[in-house]
Amino acid sequence: MLLESFNAQGALMAWDARLTSITPGACEISLPFSAAVSQQHGYFHGGVIGTIADAAGGYASNTLLMPVSECLTAEYKINIVAPGIGDTLIARGKVLKTGKTLVVSSAEVFAVQHGKEQLCAIMQQTLFVIDKK
Amino acid sequence: MLLESFNAQGALMAWDARLTSITPGACEISLPFSAAVSQQHGYFHGGVIGTIADAAGGYASNTLLMPVSECLTAEYKINIVAPGIGDTLIARGKVLKTGKTLVVSSAEVFAVQHGKEQLCAIMQQTLFVIDKK
Amino acid sequence: MLLESFNAQGALMAWDARLTSITPGACEISLPFSAAVSQQHGYFHGGVIGTIADAAGGYASNTLLMPVSECLTAEYKINIVAPGIGDTLIARGKVLKTGKTLVVSSAEVFAVQHGKEQLCAIMQQTLFVIDKK
Amino acid sequence: MLLESFNAQGALMAWDARLTSITPGACEISLPFSAAVSQQHGYFHGGVIGTIADAAGGYASNTLLMPVSECLTAEYKINIVAPGIGDTLIARGKVLKTGKTLVVSSAEVFAVQHGKEQLCAIMQQTLFVIDKK
Numbered sequence: 459m460l461l462e463s464f465n466a467q468g469a470l471m472a473w474d475a476r477l478t479s480i481t482p483g484a485c486e487i488s489l490p491f492s493a494a495v496s497q498q499h500g501y502f503h504g505g506v507i508g509t510i511a512d513a514a515g516g517y518a519s520n521t522l523l524m525p526v527s528e529c530l531t532a533e534y535k536i537n538i539v540a541p542g543i544g545d546t547l548i549a550r551g552k553v554l555k556t557g558k559t560l561v562v563s564s565a566e567v568f569a570v571q572h573g574k575e576q577l578c579a580i581m582q583q584t585l586f587v588i589d590k591k
Numbered sequence: 592m593l594l595e596s597f598n599a600q601g602a603l604m605a606w607d608a609r610l611t612s613i614t615p616g617a618c619e620i621s622l623p624f625s626a627a628v629s630q631q632h633g634y635f636h637g638g639v640i641g642t643i644a645d646a647a648g649g650y651a652s653n654t655l656l657m658p659v660s661e662c663l664t665a666e667y668k669i670n671i672v673a674p675g676i677g678d679t680l681i682a683r684g685k686v687l688k689t690g691k692t693l694v695v696s697s698a699e700v701f702a703v704q705h706g707k708e709q710l711c712a713i714m715q716q717t718l719f720v721i722d723k724k
Numbered sequence: 725m726l727l728e729s730f731n732a733q734g735a736l737m738a739w740d741a742r743l744t745s746i747t748p749g750a751c752e753i754s755l756p757f758s759a760a761v762s763q764q765h766g767y768f769h770g771g772v773i774g775t776i777a778d779a780a781g782g783y784a785s786n787t788l789l790m791p792v793s794e795c796l797t798a799e800y801k802i803n804i805v806a807p808g809i810g811d812t813l814i815a816r817g818k819v820l821k822t823g824k825t826l827v828v829s830s831a832e833v834f835a836v837q838h839g840k841e842q843l844c845a846i847m848q849q850t851l852f853v854i855d856k857k
Numbered sequence: 858m859l860l861e862s863f864n865a866q867g868a869l870m871a872w873d874a875r876l877t878s879i880t881p882g883a884c885e886i887s888l889p890f891s892a893a894v895s896q897q898h899g900y901f902h903g904g905v906i907g908t909i910a911d912a913a914g915g916y917a918s919n920t921l922l923m924p925v926s927e928c929l930t931a932e933y934k935i936n937i938v939a940p941g942i943g944d945t946l947i948a949r950g951k952v953l954k955t956g957k958t959l960v961v962s963s964a965e966v967f968a969v970q971h972g973k974e975q976l977c978a979i980m981q982q983t984l985f986v987i988d989k990k
Contacts, residue, residue, distance in 0.1 A: 509638025762867035775904025
């Protein structure tokens with residue numbers, strides 16, 4: 459169900475994003491570099507970095523919620539700490555605190571170049587839990 | 592130069608995003624709905640909403656900086672306040688405070704359906720000023 | 725009831741903070757300079773600035789909720805845009821979006837010196853609505 | 858010099874806050890419960906929680922900067938994840954990323970009751986580096 463939800467996200471599919479790891483309370487997403495994820499200097503776009511950070515935190519939360527309920531992003535805050543230079547972008551999300559109505563998650567995003575990961579963003583996020591119909 | 596920078600952003604071009612208004616300290620960006628900007632329920636994806644909010648705040652700042660300098664996003668925080676349901680997404684960014692090194696901006700994002708705008712996100716952002724080489 | 729809640733906040737009372745205006749969806753709080761609100765350069769402390777911003781956003785929300793329910797801060801993000809230099813600190817909060825469970829507010833904080841207000845901080849906040857017992 | 862700066866903060870001194878640990882890139886601050894740090898339910902005030910989180914992230918950064926330079930808070934975002942119930946509040950800050958101009962830090966805040974720590978807040982912060990005159 460989690461994978462089904464992920465694969466139904468047109469924006470992530472258009473970028474060829476993949477769920478590369480799911481464990482209880484954690485999630486990893488990666489995507490390859492392409493023109494469709496680039497900014498004006500040929501690096502990964504900050505919006506793409508934000509999007510997979512948001513998704514990684516959200517699906518990390520969903521590992522603890524689905525199939526009974528699922529979450530929606532209420533808000534997130536992201537620091538871009540280095541340019542996203544490389545061939546692959548990896549986001550690792552984890553749950554920091556669960557509640558009945560709100561979940562707090564975080565994610566780190568890494569750009570991979572020549573097989574070496576460099577931290578490029580750090581996110582903190584609040585998710586809202588909704589019952590599945 | 593600002594438009595040139597905007598049009599060089601592959602991620603925004605892949606979505607057919609347009610700079611629809613630029614005035615000193617303010618900027619408006621819009622983009623049409625398509626599968627490439629959708630999430631699992633067929634609405635505008637939260638990451639897309641975040642991306643154009645970030646871009647709107649950034650280009651609002653660039654109106655005051657270019658061509659002498661330009662800005663990079665240091666961080667942003669966004670609240671998603673309603674689902675992005677509609678045919679068009681519009682982000683309006685404005686500068687709240689300028690400094691020599693940091694600029695603080697905000698943006699509101701609206702989803703347009705049947706010609707009616709609904710607020711779907713509110714962003715607050717810190718940008719870092721860099722000299723153009 | 726709102727004033728009663730405000731006056732029961734020991735931290736705000738210790739600083740001699742006052743609710744100087746309440747209208748539906750908005751709230752103003754001010755406090756005088758003293759050693760107890762200072763930082764190492766003799767300005768208003770960033771934590772004090774954050775506290776009254778948070779309180780102003782929270783009580784702005786409470787104007788729409790009390791006495792049926794009230795709100796708790798889920799999270800806030802604040803940009804300090806100038807040092808808090810002056811004899812008085814004023815925070816003005818307003819509600820941006822209300823929901824059944826979450827409210828989004830903002831606040832601006834001003835330092836007043838020689839009768840002139842200078843913007844020193846900008847906050848965006850998410851509040852959680854709880855029923856009053 | 859770091860301790861001197863800390864002890865010059867009137868707001869923290871008024872609460873009897875203490876620097877309980879300093880190591881390179883990390884810092885711990887604690888303070889005892891009193892009326893001056895309370896909110897309307899008799900718990901630690903959210904503003905106090907935010908203040909010591911901000912200070913813990915800031916002094917964690919200062920451990921890497923002082924005496925050559927020091928930092929000012931540009932912005933922070935904090936999630937309050939549980940009420941601050943207890944006799945002592947402890948904030949632990951650490952540096953996530955250093956740069957020439959900006960430092961990114963985080964902090965966790967715990968309320969201690971009957972000797973047991975409970976996580977009550979999580980913060981992410983951007984600091985601005987300034988040269989000491």
